Amino acid sequence: MENKLKATEEQIAYAKLLDIGMKIGLLIIIVTFIIYLTGILEPYVLVNNLPLYWKMPVKEYLEATGIPHGWAWLGMVNKGDFLNFIPIAFLAGVTILCYIRIMPILFRNKDTAYGILALLEVLVLVLAASGVLKSGGH
């Protein structure tokens, strides 16, 4: 009974990494947003022009601004607005890291079913993150 009251080894490992990742991500997002707001790095889309774009459907917005799909933002992180995609991507990637962290624990404990579940989850999230899946737009 006492053992069951404690969170499992993998659950604690997951929680610890999630905690660190979340804090780092939120801290960086505030710093990059300050850089964006103060204009230390010039944004790709000027802030004065944002009201023109944020009412457009995403497809029109991308066409009007010439912003490419997928991971192309990595080549634009010298722009104040795209710099913010680093912490956004980090926050969206923390869960993948957490799953990778617990996989060896699960397999070591002969918890094969959950090890495979963790592996499948990583594959699903990596597929989503890969940028291979593009929406048709409207």
Add this chain to the structure above:
Amino acid sequence: MKMSQRFYKILLFTIILSILVFISAGTFASTDMTTSQGGTAIAPSAHESTSEIQPGQQETSTKSRMPWWGWPLLLFIVTFILGVLAVLGGVGGGVLFVPIIGGFFPFHIDFVRGAGLLVALAGALAAGPGLLKKGLADLRLAMPVALIASACAIIGAMIGLALPSNIVNTALGATILGIVAIMLIAKKSEYPDVKKADNLSTALRISGVYHEASTGQDINWKIHRTPQGLALFIIIGVMAGMFGLGAGWANVPVLNLLMGAPLKVSVATSKFLLSITDTSAAWIYVNNGAVLPMMVVPSIVGIMLGSIVGVKILAKTKPAAVRYIVIAMLLFAGTRALLKGLGIWK
């Protein structure tokens, strides 16, 4: 008594402030829409935005009464209020964010859903570690569910971004009104009676014990109807990705009422689950360009600060009235989205 009076003053102030903010947002939004018709045609190309139009030029502010920074500032204030109300009303921030910001702000629903997902994701990431460490959120319960929901959230996100905005708004409005019905009708069960765990949950060893601090008891729990529950997470995942709502409103009834997990375990696991489901959907929105940092960051910071204040108020008192205020807000925002989608209230 004094504490109670103080609380009601804060609550009254919050409600009045939110009404004023919504009225001003609605006024400015309609002004924006009438003054910048054909915004697409006059939109500068990326080349112009980076070279010909210099920073500080008032390209758009002359067409709108609101300066460019007004909307992000208003967004921060509104999301702060939503953060307070979400905690007091027992709902996730995402479910309030999308219909209210989508209905009363000039942002396109594509960007609102992208921001809504990241708001829900940030909230779930912040709450997840504590819930896991305390053993309230259960990783073994979450993992099979998360795999199905996150895979389906990808499909939902892709469908949502491919559909025209009027269809998305109509479906969103109908969904929000459905959520209102669930909130009004669905009962909750603190400790559902699960006589026998089903074969699948037994094979996966989904069960646990958590310590109920209010009674000092250790609660043993197990679940049943696992295949049916997992099947429902296909729909929940698709809807979460399509509307960017988060999905606590659906997760909790399925985990608690259908699968028989105790209420606290269901709520905590649902919150943690969002960090996985919303991750997959968020990536689709990020990779398809439907994320504007100027919307996302004020929203995340606003709703998180609001949640912190909400938790402090919650620790002192929790009037049932707040839940009905949240339901009324959802009813109004859902009706707005539905009528906007149908072209009746533009």
